[in-house]
Amino acid sequence: MVFEKSFTFLTSEYNQYTLITEKIESVVTESGVTNGMVTVLSRHTTTGITTNEALECLESDIDEFLCRLVPEDHPYAHARMLADYGSTAGNPTGHLKALLTGNHAHFLVRDGRIEKGGAQEVYFCEFDGPSERTFLVQVMGE
Amino acid sequence: MVFEKSFTFLTSEYNQYTLITEKIESVVTESGVTNGMVTVLSRHTTTGITTNEALECLESDIDEFLCRLVPEDHPYAHARMLADYGSTAGNPTGHLKALLTGNHAHFLVRDGRIEKGGAQEVYFCEFDGPSERTFLVQVMGE
Amino acid sequence: MVFEKSFTFLTSEYNQYTLITEKIESVVTESGVTNGMVTVLSRHTTTGITTNEALECLESDIDEFLCRLVPEDHPYAHARMLADYGSTAGNPTGHLKALLTGNHAHFLVRDGRIEKGGAQEVYFCEFDGPSERTFLVQVMGE
Numbered sequence: 001m002v003f004e005k006s007f008t009f010l011t012s013e014y015n016q017y018t019l020i021t022e023k024i025e026s027v028v029t030e031s032g033v034t035n036g037m038v039t040v041l042s043r044h045t046t047t048g049i050t051t052n053e054a055l056e057c058l059e060s061d062i063d064e065f066l067c068r069l070v071p072e073d074h075p076y077a078h079a080r081m082l083a084d085y086g087s088t089a090g091n092p093t094g095h096l097k098a099l100l101t102g103n104h105a106h107f108l109v110r111d112g113r114i115e116k117g118g119a120q121e122v123y124f125c126e127f128d129g130p131s132e133r134t135f136l137v138q139v140m141g142e
Numbered sequence: 143m144v145f146e147k148s149f150t151f152l153t154s155e156y157n158q159y160t161l162i163t164e165k166i167e168s169v170v171t172e173s174g175v176t177n178g179m180v181t182v183l184s185r186h187t188t189t190g191i192t193t194n195e196a197l198e199c200l201e202s203d204i205d206e207f208l209c210r211l212v213p214e215d216h217p218y219a220h221a222r223m224l225a226d227y228g229s230t231a232g233n234p235t236g237h238l239k240a241l242l243t244g245n246h247a248h249f250l251v252r253d254g255r256i257e258k259g260g261a262q263e264v265y266f267c268e269f270d271g272p273s274e275r276t277f278l279v280q281v282m283g284e
Numbered sequence: 285m286v287f288e289k290s291f292t293f294l295t296s297e298y299n300q301y302t303l304i305t306e307k308i309e310s311v312v313t314e315s316g317v318t319n320g321m322v323t324v325l326s327r328h329t330t331t332g333i334t335t336n337e338a339l340e341c342l343e344s345d346i347d348e349f350l351c352r353l354v355p356e357d358h359p360y361a362h363a364r365m366l367a368d369y370g371s372t373a374g375n376p377t378g379h380l381k382a383l384l385t386g387n388h389a390h391f392l393v394r395d396g397r398i399e400k401g402g403a404q405e406v407y408f409c410e411f412d413g414p415s416e417r418t419f420l421v422q423v424m425g426e
Binding site for chain 3: 177178179192193194195197199200202203204206207211242243244248249250252257258259261262282283284
């Protein structure tokens with residue numbers, strides 16, 4: 001059995017961490033799947049999906065960490081006039097943060113509920129906002 | 143067909159790399175699934191699951207690498223009194239190492255066996271031990 | 285329903301980024317799966333699989349970024365005589381880049397087509413070439 005739902009929303013900051021755990025849980029409930037797996041996937045290349053604890057101080061640590069590894073003031077190649085775009089591409093840092101963070105999360109589903117640890121929440125990470133963003137949630141199982 | 147098993151164990155070090163490949167293989171055998179996928183997931187936010195070669199010298203390189211990118215002596219925000227905890231949160235580095243490492247691994251299952259390359263082994267990575275830790279192994283397929 | 289196919293090819297550079305999106309799409313079409321998930325997995329521990337935009341300038345940014353985080357001239361432990369190998373292991377950087385990049389990618393399949401964002405392409409990342417490499421593509425669903 002395969003059940004899928006997509007969510008589209010607007011981000012408001014350049015780098016922004018949005019909790020989406022409740023949306024994932026609602027899809028699992030709606031799916032009717034008893035045992036299986038739920039997968040969350042971003043449709044973008046300058047965003048991330050990651051599982052971590054939901055704490056404001058941790059969000060700022062993650063942001064500071066990624067900005068330290070991928071500084072804005074660096075001579076990136078992907079920061080030049082692109083004919084296809086008709087403008088200068090200025091989001092190399094978003095693509096590199098996406099590589100580090102990954103673009104998906106999984107949880108197992110048992111007895112109709114997500115099996116997650118007490119601290120596990122899912123963040124949609126915006127690395128090139130503000131923008132309209134879409135993520136997909138799929139439940140597969142029986 | 144969905145088959146799942148969880149494993150709980152105690153880690154003994156602050157940062158510790160434990161091979162769990164044999165446990166994954168045993169679950170695949172027990173599941174009776176012939177063709178499908180096996181997924182390994184941690185239930186924690188200061189641990190990682192990663193696939194790499196099983197070599198002691200490589201474990202120390204991974205540890206040194208993660209400690210270099212995420213040093214202990216850094217002014218993290220998640221290192222202060224938290225009312226919910228009733229104590230000081232002192233594990234920001236574990237959360238950031240978890241972000242880099244990821245919290246899951248997959249292998250394909252074909253003809254009842256894990257299809258893995260000769261060098262591929264799975265590590266459960268402890269980044270805030272010693273602690274009691276649980277990981278889940280699920281086989282889905284036919 | 286489970287459908288799987290493997291691809292073996294030769295890389296020609298030490299670090300090399302090869303687009304494999306079309307191969308993934310061909311497996312989805314061939315599988316006949318209407319709704320489900322496609323998974324791409326490397327069989328190696330010094331390679332990566334990652335989803336990003338297909339731009340030459342971005343490939344060079346990714347390469348420069350990984351080489352900056354994981355420099356070649358560093359006193360790694362996995363750079364010594366290994367009895368099992370009968371030679372010096374000289375690929376610690378490949379193993380660490382693999383940890384950062386991850387070894388798999390997923391897309392959802394809906395109505396027989398991969399649901400991917402307009403910019404999403406999949407790269408097979410060689411971090412210790414030239415070498416013969418294999419990746420697996422599996423479609424599971426109904």
